Amino acid sequence: MKQYLLIILLATIATLVSCEKILDYTTTQIDYNGVPHKSMLVVSARYYCDLGLKIHVDRSLSIAENPNLPPLAQVKVTLTKKGGATLFSNLVTLGSTSGKAFISKDSLIELPTEGETLILSVECNGFDPVEGETTIPQTVPINNFSVTGNESKSNTFQFTLNFDDPANSTNYYFISSVEHTFAYPTWNNDTTHNIQRITIPLTDPIFSFMPDFRTSIHEPFNNSIYKPRIFPDTPISGKSYSLKIDIPEKTDYQQTLYDTIETEYTIELFSISKELFEAYKSIYLAEIVAGDIYSEPITQYSNMSNGIGFFGSVSPRASKTIRLEKNRVLEVFNGYTDFHY
Amino acid sequence: MRIFFSKASLLVAFTLAFLSSSLLHAQNNFITGYVTDSISGEKLINANIYINEYTKGTASNNNGYYTIRTKQENTTIHCSYIGYSTKVLKIDVQKDTLINIALVPNLEVEEVTIEAKSSRFKNFTIKDIPIKQIKQAPAMMGEIDIQKSVQQLPSVTSTWAGFAGMIVRGGNADQNLILIDDIPIYNSSHFYGLFSVINENALQSARFINGSIPARFGSRLSSVLDITLKDGNRRRAEGEAAIGIMSGNIMLNGPLKNNKTTYSFSGRRSMYDLAATSYNLLAKKPLEGSFFGDATAKITHTFSNRDKVTISLLYSIDKYYNNSKKDYSIGNTTGELSQKQGYNWGNYILSTKWNRVHNPMISFSNTLFFSNFNHKRQNKEEFNSGSLDYNSNVEFSSTINDIGVRTDWQYFPHASHKFYFGINHTLHRFAPGSSLFYDNKDQAQEPIKRNLGSEKYNLHENISYLEYDVTISPIVSINIGVRNTLILSKEYTKLIPEPRFTSSITISEKSNLIIYYTHTSQYFHLLRTSILEQPTDMWVPATKNFPEEKANQAGAEWTYVHSSAYEVSIASYYKSMYNLISYKEGASVLPNENGWEEKMGKGKGHSYGAELLIQKKAGKLTGWIAYTLAWSKRQFNSINKGKEFYSPFDKRHEISITSNYQLSSNWNFGANWTFNTGMPYSMPAYSIKTFNTNEAIFIYTTKNNLRLPAYHRLDIGAHYTKKHRKHKKWENVWSFSVYNAYAKKNVYYRGMWGYFPAEASLFICLPSISYKLRF
Known part of the structure; x- marks a missing residue:
């Protein structure tokens, strides 16, 4: 009987000790199977027929990175008509805190019209260039x-x-x-x-x-x-x-x-x-x-190739x-x- | 597609009528009887019975009854069953003959090599679950679990690592029909899904069907786990009492008057919560804990060799509670705040069945049953002070009540021709996700009273089925059938035909090929998020917007029987599924005002793969090696931008090795090793700052874009059995097991937990001990 008691005691101790580790929960140091994060351009761009192009450019961060990196300073923005002329192509300085820029319609070589498709390209050193397109919708009075x-x-x-x-x-x-x-x-x-x-x-x-x-x-x-x-x-x-x-x-x-x-x-x-x-x-x-x-x-x-974000009109x-x-x-x-x- | 199935059903019915008309004049003699255990007198289900002269045999049904027909006057019949010595009987059959066969348990576990006979092959892709072996397998925390044993088979995987939920051939967790004495059970797990509610002590037999599902089974897409509860020993009263770190249980069974009536009872209760509650009370800590329990009972009365009545009951309950009281201040008012949080969920099944062998050709059973599944969550707060009282109460509950009646018939007019047919009516009463809110915290305002989604749905499920099983030649036999379901509800009425076809082709005396096509439907959906598996997940009925789920499956299985000990099978399949449902992106389990439909999306899926099973069924060392290679994909318009993605249960490779070694009459050892490719999961690829708020949000680019690391685990166990010193018929059984013996830190969850990436591992090396007294 004594041997049984000893076995029970040892097994119970081992069980209780192991129960401490039933659930191991962590929020850091996660190995993502080596999936690398390649930072991409994040573009949010809207072409307003009344005003021009409003654009916000940022970089993507890995989910473990500190998100408080400074905004990008300058990007090259090119706006073209699909199968047609280049409407705008220039370096654009982004807002130092907002990362935003505004390109007035007056800066465009010609104004696009309803039904036309615009292609936006954004380039920035250290990132793959990104591109997206949008078709200008019909005005509804x-x-x-x-x-x-x-x-x-x-x-x-x-x-x-x-x-x-x-x-x-x-x-x-x-x-x-x-x-x-x-x-x-x-x-x-x-x-x-x-x-x-x-x-x-x-x-x-x-x-x-x-x-x-x-x-x-x-x-x-x-x-x-x-x-x-x-x-x-x-x-x-x-x-x-x-x-x-x-x-x-x-x-x-x-x-x-x-x-x-x-x-x-x-x-x-x-x-x-x-x-x-x-x-x-x-x-x-x-x-x-x-x-x-x-x-x-x-x-x-x-709808941005090589990047994240959108270009709409x-x-x-x-x-x-x-x-x-x-x-x-x-x-x-x-x-x-x-x-x- | 609908027209195709209507035509297919007509074709099946016509074929059945045509073939059956030619059989009625056949002149053979019947051999009928019951197959029982020679010691306890209990029925043996699915025992193989075959006659030397014929290529195809038969199997005992759920009552242990068999019928076989022969033209020979001097016939030799063989009867075999796993764990029992095969019996060979020479019979002079001048007329219809009743032969009850009592098989002797193979206690000495000798490795008997019997020449394989093709007549032992089954006509369906059915796997008999060796109850004796699963009782000796290593078990997590000592809780022997039939569902986890089934997970060791090829084609089956667990919902989450360590959980009892099953995923079969790339399906969903709700697509498996779990029958307890022919009655479906909705929630089959205890303790948040970790253990099965089916107490191992109550088990008589179990079989698992994953591919060629006969027409007599239905209402789920992917598989059938058909469990029969013990009738009880007909010779003497016996019992077991056991205690382990997780639970204690007791089982009693035996004969009542004149050995015509038997009873069987088993009960189980969690133990750890008793200690935790005592400690919390003594330490004056908040009462927090979980509890589970279950009971099964069965009474069987045999009126004669022809008539038997059984009453079965299964009851299961789980509870989580967290009750606390503390001093609390609201403004300048100080009082006592009491908080009660709780979940509880459970099932009960009550059924009564009358089995009758009308004559050697016809037998039937009639069943009346009730079933209930319910769950409830509650969060209650009460603040009491002399001058200010408030209380709030949030309740969430969901129930399903079923009441049904069914009759199932077997008609065997000829040794080569068998018919199975029946009808079934079930009224399902759903009350999904009703919620109650009451809050009077803001004393200046009227109390908030809301009751969401309290509407109840009635769904009538009317089923008729017809199966025709014919041996066309010594090589080919066919099972062709159709199952028709008429669904009636307030907003949804539909007739759903489900054609089934299986052909068994005997290639040689040792090998057999089964090819099949099945069309299956189910009329309920389980609302389960991709984030958490909860026993409180809601079951909802099919509706107009979310109609019945459908699946087409075609496959083949080749079996090679080397001897009575060794068997190899290789299977492949392709399954397509339609009208699957899933939570839409952004939807949560929390109840909304417009009901569950708003949160769900409808889609489709398909899966395919190959499976290998090598079994050693006899000898001191028994077990199997299973390998599954599988793909499972889903496509929902409202998820992943409509693009196809891997199902959360897509595990490319899965290997399980299950072994048991009987060292001596005292010592038995078991070891299981499991490996599988990691499950897909969703993790944001990036974080970005949005253009409108400049706040960081996490960006998921594709659903289930990453995979968890590969999972593997070794479980080992040992059982030591010794006769009681004083009572020679009693036995002491000590069981030792170590779950995850080499302490692999398997990740079972990874994803965003709030704003942070998180992962969790469960059960990193878990030894356990339990003691059982058999008497």
């Missing part, structure tokens, strides 16, 4: 723009923006809003003028193409400020559509200090290329689930502006004003 109070939500304006989705093509859209507030104070003639780009609450069902993913660290996706203000024409293809936008009344000005408060909202509708739509969708989705251990990994969209904007005083519509007009009064 706003037919009608109106405003009412939302019956179900007090202190809320409901804007209705009507447009015709072109038939026989797949279209993608981006929508944005600029708010101008003009306040006329009681004690002198100065006017307070505040301009801000505001986040549109995405209540219209057209935006529900994005799934309502709930994550452990962010709010439900439907309510997220991360949700992109883009939508495809899938449910409205070739039809006229009235998109509804709910915007709360301006309440952060103290009425007692001002005689009059007028607010101007400019709603802009852009057609965007498929590449831009896919890229926005992918980036926004990655941002909202970043760090969430319960979420499935997201493979990132890229945006049609000339179609915009309507509405000027309101409290809930009274003062004026609705095309485009927008940079200056009022």
